[in-house]
Amino acid sequence: MPRQIRLPSVFRNTPFRLTLLFLALFAAAASAFLAYIYGVTAGEVSRRADGEISREIQSLLGTYRQAGMDGLNLALIERTGDGRAFVYLLSDKTGKRMTGTLAVSPVDLDQGPKAGDQVSASFKLTQTDPDGTVIKSAARGQQIRLANGATLFVGLDIGAGESFVLKIVRAIWGAGALVILLGLAGGLVVSGNVSRAMARLNQVVTEVQGGNLRVRIPLRGVRDEFDELAAGMNDMLDRLERSIGGLRHVGDAIAHDLRSPLTRLRTRLELALIDVENGKGDAEAALVQALEDADGVLSTFNTVLAIARLQSAGEAPDQSLFDAGDLTAKIAELYAPLCEDRDIDFQFEATPYLRVKGNQEFIAQALANLLDNAVKYTPSGGAIMLRLRRRASGEVEFSVTDTGPGVPPQDRERVVQRFVRLENSRSLPGAGLGLSLVAAVAQAHEGRLDLDEGPGEINGQGPGLRVAFVLPRAV
Amino acid sequence: MKILIVEDDLEAAAAMVRGLGEAGLICVHAADGVLGLDAARDGGFDVLVVDRMMPNMDGLSMVEALRQAGDQTPVLFLSALGEIDDRVAGLKAGGDDYLVKPYAFVELSARIEALGRRRDSGGMQTxxxxxxxxxxxxxxxxxxxxxxxxxxxxxxxxxxxxxxxxxxxxxxxxxxxxxxxxxxxxxxxxxxxxxxxxxxxxxxxxxxxxxxxxxxxxxxxxx
The missing domain is CATH 1.10.10.10 (Winged helix-like DNA-binding domain superfamily/Winged helix DNA-binding domain)
Structure with a gap:
């Protein structure tokens, strides 16, 4: 896939982007917080200074009212000497400096022309230390116009308070920068971890796209969501591999298993034709046989198709809740006379009131297939038992036990596969699809098919076979 | 008994007409759903044999249209679709029986006969x-x-x-x-x-x- 913009790989990494996003949000929140703190504290410092300045001005105005301009002048001279923090400037109505610690007023002297007018200002106070260094610091001041038109300016150095606030702000900025750095580093580490986990997944996906269905994602064993996803993908790949393998097998199997009866059918028709042309042979018998062969081919084909459909659907269609006992009893009733006819002892046992969710038709067919098999392989004088019960695990088990020759343990997994027929069964009718269909039905109900030991040797028969069709917990 | 065969596969239809004719049934053939619907509306048939998948109008729609018009002639669906839900869909549309292709001819004729006679023995018999x-x-x-x-x-x-x-x-x-x-x-x-x-x-x-x-x-x- 061509892409127009390629960011450095770390920026295309989702966890890292998330980290950046969170850091940006954090920085914005921290800035807002700082601005608020600054506004509140810096404002408080100014307000306090303004209050002190107002009180000082009131006291000086008192002196002015009692002692006039000269008294005020005297008071100012006195105050500049006693080490107060205030700075003063008294100018006459022409703006000429009369007395005070300031050379020039930070406020325009023309402002507030009427007597009693008051002007506030922030300004920079320049002071020279005894050792000669010049210090500029923030200050607040107020200027008031006196009754005679002169102006009095009183200022207060707030540099100390201000610099304290600035220190706090700097500390918070520093801490913020540290947090952002740590956050970035953490984000890189986390996104690196996630990237590696994703890379493992992606690598497997790429390989699967390339057609290799055998790859699996190694689990880290930490049981996190990546392991969960990996396990899910592995499970999905297992199923995919099985069903694709199954399809391939069906294709091969249909080709193999339909080819021989079709060839047989063709040969028989050809021979019959030759015989009829030569005026001998039983044309009708040949046709009857050919029809039977054709039916056999069709039924094989239908069963293979049914299995393939069940497997590809994943879940059996038309599922409903039903009483497993009723279904089993009906099948038992269908097969009991057949067993009796063949001198096979048929027993049926069912736990009542077992409800199951599933496709009744398919489950009935599965049981019929199991009973067909049992009847086919059990010699007369033997016994077959159909049993329905709830396992201790809650699963519902339909089982068919017979006293036939059984299936050796090493072959039990194999006989469930399509078209697999054991040596001793080749002479009997059937295409080797019965158990495969039962297994497909079980799987389509999230159940399974278990092949077990039969009852063992009984009256020269046996060891028999027990086939259990197990469905998940009854509802 | 008079049978209407609605089937687009002409060879299959010809085989049916011949086979059922030999069994003594009178057969009329329609090659698609629209023709089939027209023929069925003219009436007089004892059983309709209808293929499910046909050009112009499929079998299900044809039978639904007939049933809506109040025609209760028994219908046997023929279909290559043999799943349970396919069969259920056929019966829901108004079909009386459902036969999956390929079928044995005896199966077809037995079912047609069963459907054709069913009407005679209807009603509440005790x-x-x-x-x-x-x-x-x-x-x-x-x-x-x-x-x-x-x-x-x-x-x-x-x-x-x-x-x-x-x-x-x-x-x-x-x-x-x-x-x-x-x-x-x-x-x-x-x-x-x-x-x-x-x-x-x-x-x-x-x-x-x-x-x-x-x-x-x-x-x-x-x-």
Missing amino acids: LIKVGDLEMDLISRMVRRQTQEIDLQPREFQLLEYLMRHAGQSVTRTMLLEKVWEYHFDPQTNVIDVHISRLRAKIDKGFDRPMLQTVRGAGYRLDA
């Missing part, structure tokens, strides 16, 4: 009589001549179906479908065994057997 065999559907008693016959519930259903279709061939598949309601074919001769039990009960001790085996097809109950 007593079915075939020759000297009598079945009381209310008391669930079966009697041949004067002898009472004791039947299991399933045997009773089996005999009821055979009596309702007396004189017609019914296949093993039909019995399994209509009496047991199973739509699969067992690999063993389960139906034959049930029939032979029933036969032992109704024919044993009488000089004339009623329950006949029809070679290559199934069974028939004769009066």
Whole structure:
């Protein structure tokens, strides 16, 4: 896939982007917080200074009212000497400096022309230390116009308070920068971890796209969501591999298993034709046989198709809740006379009131297939038992036990596969699809098919076979 | 009996017309759903045999249209779609029976015959009589001549179906479908065994057997 913009790989990494996003949000929140703190504290410092300045001005105005301009002048001279923090400037109505610690007023002297007018200002106070260094610091001041038109300016150095606030702000900025750095580093580490986990997944996906269905994602064993996803993908790949393998097998199997009866059918028709042309042979018998062969081919084909459909659907269609006992009893009733006819002892046992969710038709067919098999392989004088019960695990088990020759343990997994027929069964009718269909039905109900030991040797028969069709917990 | 065959596969249709004609049925063929609907509306048919997948109008729509117009002629669907839900869809659309392709010809003719005769024996019958065999559907008693016959519930259903279709061939598949309601074919001769039990009960001790085996097809109950 061509892409127009390629960011450095770390920026295309989702966890890292998330980290950046969170850091940006954090920085914005921290800035807002700082601005608020600054506004509140810096404002408080100014307000306090303004209050002190107002009180000082009131006291000086008192002196002015009692002692006039000269008294005020005297008071100012006195105050500049006693080490107060205030700075003063008294100018006459022409703006000429009369007395005070300031050379020039930070406020325009023309402002507030009427007597009693008051002007506030922030300004920079320049002071020279005894050792000669010049210090500029923030200050607040107020200027008031006196009754005679002169102006009095009183200022207060707030540099100390201000610099304290600035220190706090700097500390918070520093801490913020540290947090952002740590956050970035953490984000890189986390996104690196996630990237590696994703890379493992992606690598497997790429390989699967390339057609290799055998790859699996190694689990880290930490049981996190990546392991969960990996396990899910592995499970999905297992199923995919099985069903694709199954399809391939069906294709091969249909080709193999339909080819021989079709060839047989063709040969028989050809021979019959030759015989009829030569005026001998039983044309009708040949046709009857050919029809039977054709039916056999069709039924094989239908069963293979049914299995393939069940497997590809994943879940059996038309599922409903039903009483497993009723279904089993009906099948038992269908097969009991057949067993009796063949001198096979048929027993049926069912736990009542077992409800199951599933496709009744398919489950009935599965049981019929199991009973067909049992009847086919059990010699007369033997016994077959159909049993329905709830396992201790809650699963519902339909089982068919017979006293036939059984299936050796090493072959039990194999006989469930399509078209697999054991040596001793080749002479009997059937295409080797019965158990495969039962297994497909079980799987389509999230159940399974278990092949077990039969009852063992009984009256020269046996060891028999027990086939259990197990469905998940009854509802 | 007059049959309308609605089928777009001309070869299959020709084979049906020939085979059913030889069995004594009068067949009319329509090559798609629209033609089929027209022919069916003209009426006079005892059974409609309708393919599900056809050009112009598919079988389901055709039968739905007929049923909406109040036409109750029995319909047998033919289909290559054999899944359970396909069958259910066919019956919901107003079909009376459903046969999956490819089918045996005896199966087709037996089902057509069963559908064609069904109308005659409709209504609320409480007593079915075939020759000297009598079945009381209310008391669930079966009697041949004067002898009472004791039947299991399933045997009773089996005999009821055979009596309702007396004189017609019914296949093993039909019995399994209509009496047991199973739509699969067992690999063993389960139906034959049930029939032979029933036969032992109704024919044993009488000089004339009623329950006949029809070679290559199934069974028939004769009066």
